[in-house]
């Protein structure tokens with residue numbers, strides 16, 4: 001006989017989104033059941049952010065050794081011990097894993113069930129021997145790598161983010177499908193570790209970001225020797241000489257690429273096929289589960305959050321969504337997602353970071369807007385540290401309210417924090433101009449840009465005549 005559970009909340013999926021809801025609910029003493037069919041921690045911990053950033057960190061060390069020459073230090077070409085490097089990547093996952101483990105969540109008061117969940121009606125989920133009839137369901141089942149429909153792919157070995165970090169040897173020539181954040185972050189990391197890297201992109205690289213800033217990133221990564229083919233179709237793939245061959249076509253004609261390994265980084269597909277959402281009356285499509293700004297699905301008992309909701313796919317969005325649904329479920333307070341306050345960072349070198357609407361979108365929404373620009377070359381710290389090109393663009397209303405910012409350059413991922421804070425709190429450039437920034441830091445760039453915005457005030461005849469008058473008083 002099935003074991004019937006009646007928690008207040010049933011969370012499906014133990015990734016960043018589901019764990020945040022479960023921990024939050026348990027902290028307030030609310031009965032919660034968490035169902036996870038795979039590894040606790042989900043994509044971010046096991047196959048996403050954590051291993052990719054650990055690999056990028058290793059690659060950065062290799063690159064720093066090469067760049068040392070410029071500083072008068074000769075070290076030669078770095079020697080890469082790929083096995084030790086991968087062991088460190090997994091050690092980092094291991095360090096974080098206890099925080100996301102079933103044991104820790106049980107100790108917080110969450111009942112954790114290690115199995116796959118599926119709906120059997122609009123208020124019941126079946127998991128193994130259990131039937132869960134919860135007051136509210138939170139679907140946080142995440143996403144998986146999308147497998148593009150390329151002829152020959154099913155007979156060709158390929159890697160995805162789920163297998164890449166288990167690779168036991170450094171690829172000789174890594175061919176990557178897709179120049180989004182996953183494709184370009186991994187392209188640069190593997191190039192720096194010594195692999196040849198070719199990226200094939202059907203459209204434009206990093207197409208959802210500001211093209212002027214994307215150009216800065218692409219110039220840098222091409223200068224490191226990465227071959228990037230944009231607006232190129234992959235006609236077919238096949239096994240070839242112990243590796244792979246891609247047949248491609250672009251405006252220049254047809255050509256082929258031979259590589260030792262193939263990595264698919266062609267976007268994400270939501271994990272909802274096995275949930276039987278139709279049984280619960282939950283609308284969905286190939287992009288994800290349909291939700292309103294309150295993250296509620298077409299079944300009023302159920303919310304969908306994180307990657308499963310098919311919107312912005314970031315770990316910090318998963319955490320933000322969790323807060324919004326907890327506010328509604330625990331406190332019965334209304335909550336709506338505001339995508340305009342969510343920062344987005346691609347961890348290439350230079351990094352690319354944005355928050356708020358892009359320039360064109362801001363004009364459409366707010367009419368006249370001003371864009372304040374400041375180049376990294378005018379920053380002393382960027383010069384002392386030899387940090388290369390960088391640019392910040394801040395979009396403001398006519399009254400100086402900060403609508404968004406976009407930064408390409410070293411440290412952009414850290415610097416965007418200040419602007420995300422400003423956008424979320426509706427601050428103006430005056431606030432940025434008014435605080436004291438420590439010298440020499442990259443964050444001064446934001447302040448310098450703000451001062452430049454008010455620069456014309458110094459040439460204003462009225463202001464000058466007031467100053468002139470005041471001089472008579474001694």
Ligand SMILES: Cc1cc2nc3c(=O)[nH]c(=O)nc-3n(C[C@H](O)[C@H](O)[C@H](O)COP(=O)(O)OP(=O)(O)OC[C@H]3O[C@@H](n4cnc5c(N)ncnc54)[C@H](O)[C@@H]3O)c2cc1C
Pocket residue numbers: 012013014015016017018035036037038039040041042043044045047048049050052053115116117118140141142143161182271274275305306307308313314315316317318347
């Ligand atoms: C290579 C890579 C690098 C990334 N780097 C970053 C980064 O630097 N910064 C950033 O913000 N984001 C990054 N992301 C995105 C980030 O990993 C995701 O946005 C985030 O993990 C989404 O969390 P989630 O909880 O919604 O989903 P997931 O982490 O996918 O968790 C969903 C969980 O649900 C489980 N599940 C699915 N179906 C069922 C079922 N029927 N029953 C029970 N359990 C189920 C799955 O096993 C999984 O554990 C990266 C992604 C990739 C692929």
Ligand SMILES: NC(=O)c1ccc[n+]([C@@H]2O[C@H](COP(=O)([O-])OP(=O)(O)OC[C@H]3O[C@@H](n4cnc5c(N)ncnc54)[C@H](O)[C@@H]3O)[C@@H](O)[C@H]2O)c1
Pocket residue numbers: 148149150177178179180181182183185200201202203204205206207232233234265266267268312313314344345346347
């Ligand atoms: N730093 C970060 O925060 C970070 C890092 C990695 C991933 N992520 C998240 O993970 C999600 C997935 O990233 P992603 O880079 O896999 O997806 P993406 O959708 O951003 O990019 C995929 C790219 O692949 C291209 N593509 C698709 N099919 C193709 C084909 N057949 N041939 C050639 N090109 C093809 C697309 O045009 C697109 O440019 C993103 O939404 C991102 O938010 C975030």
